[in-house]
Amino acid sequence: MRVQVAIIGAGPAGLMLGRLLELAGIDAVIIERRSADYVLGRIRAGVLEQGTVDLMDRALAGTRMHAEGLVHHGIELGFDGDRHRIDFSALVGSQVMVYGQTEVTRDLMALRQAPTIYEAEDVELHDFDGKPWVTYRKDGVTHRIDCAVIAGCDGFHGVSRHSVPEQSLTTFERVYPFGWLGVLTDRPPVAHELIYAHHERGFALCSQRSLTRSRYYIQVPADEQVGAWSDARFWDELRARLAPETAEAMQIGPSIEKSVAPLRSFVAEPLRFGQLFLAGDAAHIVPPTGAKGLNLAMSDVATLADALIEHFTEGSPAALDGYSSHVLGRIWKAERFSWWMTSLLHTFPETGPFGRRIQRAEFDYLTGSLAAQQSLAENYVGLPL
Incomplete structure (x- = not known):
């Protein structure tokens, strides 16, 4: 098989990237080591920033979200029984939506037309400094996918980041x-x-x-x-x-x-290695206190999708060249906020x-x-x- 983009991981980040590329006419396959039922069975957070809501709409995946999601105009903070409401609408004129990550995944999965290969074993990334290709084994048969770009959206423990030579990667972590x-x-x-x-x-x-x-x-x-x-x-x-x-x-x-x-708090730098790009939990982890994990992954793939669309439709490498530095600026701001919320509220x-x-x-x-x-x-x- 030959495609323009091989996406590793069928979580919400990989599915969103695949959807945005599909709508732009870019050929992409998603490779996932787990089954579709396993992916849908994962219980995760469910607070969506307005930017994520807008991205779901851009992906034409927002119908059920708007029907079933709960718009929240604030949160309550407590300290030893003392209570205070933070009114988002009054303070900054915006809000968030409560809609489970599982439901986001389900909506994106239902819309996908291009191939998604589930239960792919022994996934390996090859030659991403040159002409990249991916191999995997399914039903006892080894398959090869040639591509122009690999997008690593397979989480903290996935193969994508672990395929990068240690000397090429700097990581920052607090457990x-x-x-x-x-x-x-x-x-x-x-x-x-x-x-x-x-x-x-x-x-x-x-x-x-x-x-x-x-x-x-x-x-x-x-x-x-x-x-x-x-x-x-x-x-x-x-x-x-x-x-x-x-x-x-x-x-x-x-x-x-x-x-x-x-x-844990975790960031890897940089996020580009030749034609391999890391996004979502493969690139960073935040404590859930600030409700940033899913949203940060979605902002990564929104930026990556735009860069890939520019690259494949206009022949310009500029946005891809700037992907790592661009998203890392936002990642570190989210890390700071999540660390601050965690530091305030935990013992x-x-x-x-x-x-x-x-x-x-x-x-x-x-x-x-x-x-x-x-x-x-x-x-x-x-x-x-």
Whole structure:
């Protein structure tokens, strides 16, 4: 097989890139090591920046999102029971939409006309400094795809970044000493907007997937085992970390999914290696606190799609040449915001009482400063693409 672009990974980043290229008449194949059912079964975040909403519309994939997504005009922050609402619409004239990453994936997958190769084993990237090609094995047969460009959208553990020689790559990483224990339940959310809460026992988040399905998180040690948490223990701990009126209003129910997600900050530089381009989680990871992971991946592939369209339709390499530096500027701003939100809202045992007093002072400054609230709102709803 010969194509213009080989996309590695059929998550939302790879599917969005494939969709944008397809609409522009550029020939691209997607290669995914997992099954389609596995990809759709992954439970991920669901807060979409306005830029991501606009990108779904550009991809002609926004119909169900607009029908079922929940527009949120703000969030609530809490600290030891004290509460403050950040009003995005009043502060910066924008908003976000709650629509699950699984649903984004489903919508993009349903629209795809070009080939997607699922359950591709032993994927290898070859000669991306010259004339690139990709091999994979399926049903016991090895296949080869020749291409002009490889887009690595296969996540943190994928083959794309790991195919780059170590001496060609610089990585920056911080692994946090805690994770998020998340529970999905078919109960109405406790509030119309997300609630982020700091408590001396640890961070808590009240989120949602729909008007009837809720997603809740609590901070736990990084090595915590899901099996140690019964539903009853989880609900007791969550409610202990929330303001009393919120805890009392919460409707609890059996979990339909429960998992622990580690938290890390990670950036790889650069993001271009010959004709191999990294995007999404293959290039960076952010803590989920700032709701930036999916949105940052979408901004990467929006930029990459425009650069590839310019390259293939106009013969200009300028945008591709500038891809890495362009997206890294936005990536680091998102890393900064996610780190700041994480630092404000989680407990860090190593910082002791002094650290918690600093966090309290930060919260008090934020809630008392219009400028500080505008900065939070501007970053949360998403910086311009």
